[in-house]
Amino acid sequence: MSLLELEDIRKVYHLGDVEVNALAGVSLSIDEGEYVSVMGPSGSGKSTLLNIVGCLDLPTSGTYKLYDKHVETMSDRELSITRNQMIGFVFQGFHLLSNLSALGNVELPLIYRGIPSKTRRELSECALEQVGLKDRVHHLPAQLSGGQQQRVAIARALVTNPKLILADEPTGALDSHTGDSIMCLFQELNENLGVTIIQVTHDAKVSEYGKKTFHMMDGKILRIESHNSINSGGK
Numbered sequence: 048m049s050l051l052e053l054e055d056i057r058k059v060y061h062l063g064d065v066e067v068n069a070l071a072g073v074s075l076s077i078d079e080g081e082y083v084s085v086m087g088p089s090g091s092g093k094s095t096l097l098n099i100v101g102c103l104d105l106p107t108s109g110t111y112k113l114y115d116k117h118v119e120t121m122s123d124r125e126l127s128i129t130r131n132q133m134i135g136f137v138f139q140g141f142h143l144l145s146n147l148s149a150l151g152n153v154e155l156p157l158i159y160r161g162i163p164s165k166t167r168r169e170l171s172e173c174a175l176e177q178v179g180l181k182d183r184v185h186h187l188p189a190q191l192s193g194g195q196q197q198r199v200a201i202a203r204a205l206v207t208n209p210k211l212i213l214a215d216e217p218t219g220a221l222d223s224h225t226g227d228s229i230m231c232l233f234q235e236l237n238e239n240l241g242v243t244i245i246q247v248t249h250d251a252k253v254s255e256y257g258k259k260t261f262h263m264m265d266g267k268i269l270r271i272e273s274h275n276s277i278n279s280g281g282k
């Protein structure tokens with residue numbers, strides 16, 4: 048079943064007199080349970096695309112259907128419910144709150160859902176354990192390394208059991224060993240729990256964890272490459 052469908056999506060930014068066509072007509076369809084990568088040079092529109100897929104931003108034109116619902120017709124409230132209930136984000140550059148501990152940051156999306164504090168704490172500790180940060184729960188972001196902050200951001204995306212994970216350079220700040228372990232975690236979520244994953248990466252090896260890669264250039268998808276997924280082959 049198709050989870051999401053984008054049809055001729057365009058995003059134009061106006062900066063003074065200059066028009067930036069961040070997305071210049073993107074059409075794609077992603078099925079439930081797919082694992083896809085997005086690659087392309089800096090400025091090619093990858094984050095813009097992810098923000099639109101994640102209902103954080105609306106396109107200038109085009110149609111976007113998520114579970115057969117037209118996103119462009121949703122109210123702000125419907126958009127935020129969709130985001131909170133279906134989607135886990137790992138942003139490029141973490142977006143952690145500096146005055147909250149690792150645990151506090153991971154708990155945030157659960158607070159928005161009205162989950163009671165004891166359950167919140169248990170779920171958040173479990174998510175931090177999944178990303179290998181069991182012994183860092185009370186650290187503030189400034190007391191964590193870049194890679195550890197990245198993992199807190201991943202735990203925060205996982206903690207609500209989202210159907211769709213959107214990750215912008217999830218391994219960009221990690222050494223290759225930690226990066227591999229995060230990719231294995233993504234693969235497990237995808238294969239065992241059927242979580243749909245869309246990840247942006249500049250690393251060809253990381254892209255191969257997905258089943259296919261969308262190659263972007265100048266706001267368009269140039270080509271789609273299929274992979275024999277690294278790990279499913281070897282399992």
Ligand SMILES: Nc1ncnc2c1ncn2[C@@H]1O[C@H](COP(=O)(O)OP(=O)(O)OP(=O)(O)O)[C@@H](O)[C@H]1O
Pocket residue numbers: 060061062067068069087088089090091092093094095096139
């Ligand atoms: N808020 C904005 N206002 C104006 N232009 C923007 C805005 N956000 C992005 N752009 C422009 O849109 C284009 C696409 O940006 P985007 O962030 O999607 O690129 P990207 O592929 O994610 O790049 P990177 O690999 O560097 O993260 C760029 O040319 C950028 O300058």
Ligand SMILES: [Mg+2]
Pocket residue numbers: 093094095139215
């Ligand atoms: Mg980007």
